[in-house]
Amino acid sequence: MALLKKVAAAAEEFRVPSLEESSAVYAGLLDKRRELDQLRSGLERERSDLIQQIEADTRTASTVRVAELLGDEGDGFSKSHARARVAEITRQLGDIEQAHGVIRERLRSERTTASVTICEAVRPEYAKRVAAICKALEAVNAAHREYEQLRNDLEAEDIAWTQLVPMPPRFLGDVRDGHVQRYLREAKEARYYA
Numbered sequence: 001m002a003l004l005k006k007v008a009a010a011a012e013e014f015r016v017p018s019l020e021e022s023s024a025v026y027a028g029l030l031d032k033r034r035e036l037d038q039l040r041s042g043l044e045r046e047r048s049d050l051i052q053q054i055e056a057d058t059r060t061a062s063t064v065r066v067a068e069l070l071g072d073e074g075d076g077f078s079k080s081h082a083r084a085r086v087a088e089i090t091r092q093l094g095d096i097e098q099a100h101g102v103i104r105e106r107l108r109s110e111r112t113t114a115s116v117t118i119c120e121a122v123r124p125e126y127a128k129r130v131a132a133i134c135k136a137l138e139a140v141n142a143a144h145r146e147y148e149q150l151r152n153d154l155e156a157e158d159i160a161w162t163q164l165v166p167m168p169p170r171f172l173g174d175v176r177d178g179h180v181q182r183y184l185r186e187a188k189e190a191r192y193y194a
Contacts, residue, residue: 014125016118023114026107033103040096047089050082130192134184140172141180148175
C-alpha cells in the first residue's frame with residue numbers, strides 16, 4: 001500500500017507541460033485558429049441575417065428604381081447590395097476554411113517539434129517510472145519462481161495438491177521467459193533500466 005501512495009504522490013507532483021506551454025509557435029497557431037473561428041461565426045451570422053432580409057423584402061427591382069427616381073426615401077436596404085455582401089461573405093468563409101487547412105498542417109508539424117521538446121523534458125521522470133515498474137516486476141517474478149518451485153516440489157513428491165486451489169499467474173507467461181522478462185528486456189534495451 002505504501003508503494004501505491006508513493007506512486008500517487010509522485011504522479012501528483014509531476015506535471016507534463018502542454019504543447020501550448022512548450023511552443024510559442026503552437027500557442028500562436030491555436031490563437032489564430034480561435035480568431036478565425038470567431039470571424040467565421042460573425043460572418044455566418046451576418047450572412048444569415050442578410051439572407052433573411054433579402055427573403056423578407058417583397059419589393060421588386062422596378063419598385064425600388066421608381067422610388068429612387070422620385071426621391072422617396074427608402075429604408076436603406078438594397079437587395080443588390082445585400083446579395084453582393086452575401087457573395088463576399090461566402091468568399092471570405094471559403095478563405096477562412098482554406099486558412100484552417102493551413103493551420104491544421106502547421107499545427108501537425110509544430111506538434112511534432114514541441115513533442116520532441118516535451119519528451120526530452122519528461123524523459124527523466126518517464127525513466128524513473130519505468131524503473132519502478134521493472135523493480136516491482138522483478139519482485140513479482142521472484143514470487144512467481146518461488147511459487148513454481150513449491151508447485152514442482154509438491155508434484156515431485158506426487159502430492160495431490162489441487163485442494164490448495166492452483167493459482168498459477170498465467171498472465172505473467174512462462175517463469176523462465178514470459179511477459180515479465182520481455183518487459184524487462186525492452187526496458188533495458190531502451191536504457192530505462194540497468
